[in-house]
Amino acid sequence: KVVVVGSYVVDLMSRTPHLPKPGETVLGGPFKMGPGGKGGNQATAAARCGSEVTFVTKLGGDVFGREALAHFQAENVNTEFIKVDPNQATGAALIAVDDNSENSIVVSLGACGTITEAEVMEAEEEIKCGDIVLLQLETSIEAVVTAVKLAKKYRVPVILNPAPYQEFPKEILRDVAFITPNETEAFELSGIEVKDEHSALAAAQKIHEMGVDTVIITLGSKGAFLYTGGEKGDLVPGFKVEAIDTTGAGDAFNGGFAHALSNGQSVREAMTFANAVAALSVTKIGTAPAMPNKQEVKTFLLH
Numbered sequence: 001k002v003v004v005v006g007s008y009v010v011d012l013m014s015r016t017p018h019l020p021k022p023g024e025t026v027l028g029g030p031f032k033m034g035p036g037g038k039g040g041n042q043a044t045a046a047a048r049c050g051s052e053v054t055f056v057t058k059l060g061g062d063v064f065g066r067e068a069l070a071h072f073q074a075e076n077v078n079t080e081f082i083k084v085d086p087n088q089a090t091g092a093a094l095i096a097v098d099d100n101s102e103n104s105i106v107v108s109l110g111a112c113g114t115i116t117e118a119e120v121m122e123a124e125e126e127i128k129c130g131d132i133v134l135l136q137l138e139t140s141i142e143a144v145v146t147a148v149k150l151a152k153k154y155r156v157p158v159i160l161n162p163a164p165y166q167e168f169p170k171e172i173l174r175d176v177a178f179i180t181p182n183e184t185e186a187f188e189l190s191g192i193e194v195k196d197e198h199s200a201l202a203a204a205q206k207i208h209e210m211g212v213d214t215v216i217i218t219l220g221s222k223g224a225f226l227y228t229g230g231e232k233g234d235l236v237p238g239f240k241v242e243a244i245d246t247t248g249a250g251d252a253f254n255g256g257f258a259h260a261l262s263n264g265q266s267v268r269e270a271m272t273f274a275n276a277v278a279a280l281s282v283t284k285i286g287t288a289p290a291m292p293n294k295q296e297v298k299t300f301l302l303h
């Protein structure tokens with residue numbers, strides 16, 4: 001079982017010929033709405049891969065919160081630990097994408113930004129019987145710290161996807177088995193700009209020294225770099241696909257990686273599986289709705 005503690009936001013997307021300047025109103029093209037947020041996307045990805053998934057988050061008592069619950073129920077995600085706070089709004093991402101695929105995004109975390117220690121503690125039994133705990137930094141840091149503490153108590157390995165990057169107490173890294181920054185987040189953690197395999201190794205060594213056993217830096221279409229100590233690391237190559245929309249690629253990678261690890265695959269096998277899930281996700285528009293299912297991944301890996 002994979003236990004995801006993280007964010008849910010509704011994605012509200014408009015196409016527009018150009019992004020509005022301050023004070024400007026532009027007439028947009030088609031509008032699309034869908035489930036999103038890093039926690040929700042990763043939970044959806046792992047569930048579609050076939051994992052039993054429990055998602056711990058908080059929604060508002062509004063129409064977006066009700067739609068979110070319906071989404072996770074339809075995806076066979078355990079919603080027992082999704083709180084609803086009637087006094088808050090559900091998180092929302094206001095996304096504008098222009099004709100050059102440039103975007104501008106405002107994310108209001110709403111309810112999921114206020115997950116408390118006590119709310120995560122309610123999921124103690126779930127974490128206890130989990131195979132993997134999957135976390136991001138898109139919630140309150142209190143939620144992340146509590147989840148790490150519980151996972152440590154029951155010796156359940158933690159994957160921390162440090163996205164979007166925000167400051168957090170670095171002591172928790174000693175209790176994180178896997179960290180999965182992208183290039184930007186690896187820079188935030190290490191101070192080393194990641195451009196290629198060589199700089200990825202240097203950044204990974206720095207992050208490893210902070211206490212994480214296994215550092216995995218995702219490198220976009222190139223794949224992901226694995227480092228577990230010593231002089232060298234390994235690039236696990238990505239798959240060539242025609243990318244349509246790369247938003248949510250990191251989420252697909254993390255959801256797929258958590259699924260594969262909890263299924264007993266080796267770290268390297270799990271990274272190849274995660275690269276496949278992520279590659280398939282970039283061939284579709286959207287975040288959670290773009291996640292591939294088990295059969296699609298299986299077929300893709302056979303070719």
Ligand code: ADP
Pocket residue numbers: 163182183218219220221222223224238239240241243246247248249250251253274275276278279282
């Ligand atoms: P993020 O989405 O967080 O910025 P990356 O851009 O590093 O993260 O992408 C995460 C993973 O998604 C990569 O490790 C790779 O497996 C996959 N990926 C991203 N972009 C592409 C692409 N254009 N083609 C194939 N796979 C991709």
